Every structure is written in structure tokens, then in C-alpha cells.
Amino acid sequence: xxxxxxxxxxxxxxxxxxxxxxxxxxxxxxxxxxxxxxxxxxxxxxxxxxxxxxxxxxxxxxxxxxxxxxxxxxxxxxxxxxxxxxxxxxxxxxxxxxxxxxxxxxxxxxxxxxxxxxxxxxxxxxxxxxxxxxxxxxxxxxxxxxxxxxxxx
Numbered sequence: 001x002x003x004x005x006x007x008x009x010x011x012x013x014x015x016x017x018x019x020x021x022x023x024x025x026x027x028x029x030x031x032x033x034x035x036x037x038x039x040x041x042x043x044x045x046x047x048x049x050x051x052x053x054x055x056x057x058x059x060x061x062x063x064x065x066x067x068x069x070x071x072x073x074x075x076x077x078x079x080x081x082x083x084x085x086x087x088x089x090x091x092x093x094x095x096x097x098x099x100x101x102x103x104x105x106x107x108x109x110x111x112x113x114x115x116x117x118x119x120x121x122x123x124x125x126x127x128x129x130x131x132x133x134x135x136x137x138x139x140x141x142x143x144x145x146x147x148x149x150x151x152x153x
Contacts, residue, residue, distance in 0.1 A: 005133050015049050021081070022054035056084045067120050124149040 018037065026033035041050045059072055060083035075081040124145065131141045 007134055015051050018050070018052040019058065020052060020054055021079070022056045022084070027054075054084075055079075055081045059083045121149045121151055 020027050020033070024033060025031055027037075028034060037050075037052055044050055055075065059075065059081060062068075062072060062083075125148075128141055128145060128148065131144065132138075136144070
């Protein structure tokens, strides 16, 4: 979920994401997990706040990244999680990341940088800025994030 600068919940910008293993038979269409997820999603007052994504689909869309590459390898080694299939360039839209209302990605602007592979230094700056905006002190930010990343890292 997202909060605004005043710390209030912003229902137009956030979502809860359920990440599941596509090999789980309860998550196939009509399975018990699928039915429960759909019931919860349909019961929401604000449509689109609850989303789901399989680890396999997530890994398929995950760009090669020097910072997080190790995580993809560890997920494969420990859990056998592998991409569904290598994504074609035209498939890199990442539709499962988005809230699609009336056929339109309502929050695409929030995710394009993620799909494009962002600069870790910029991500660090944004994370620190967001922490300041919701009221964390500089001391707390330093303890959470450590020293700021620099261009040379």
C-alpha cells in the first residue's frame, strides 16, 4: 500500500501483491487457492488493490541485474523456481504488475522504471526520500539503509 506525504493511506496508488508458486495445484484456475484469492479480490471496496503474481512469471520478467542477480540464482537452487519461458521483447510489458481497469494500466507510471531496470543509486535516493516523507529521522534512515549508495558502487 502507498501512503501520501501526510502519512495517510492513498488508495489510488498502492496495492497488495500475493506472490505464489505456479506449481501449487490450488492456484490453478478453479483451485481452492484461486477461488479464495478471487473471493477476496472481488470483495474489495476499491477494485485492483489485491493482485497476484507467480514467482515464475516474476522471474520471467526480471531483468538481468548485478544487484539482484544472486536472488534469482538462489530461488532456482533452493526452490526450483525458474522462469515460465524467456520473455520476448514484446512481452516485457509485465501486465501482472499493473492494475488494469477498463483495459488500461492505471498505474503504469509507477512500474515502468522497475521493468526497465533502474539505477540502484536512484532507487536508494528514492527510498530515503520516501522514508523522510513519512517521518523517519535521518538516524533511523541510516540504520535501515546504511550509508547512501554512490555512483562507484
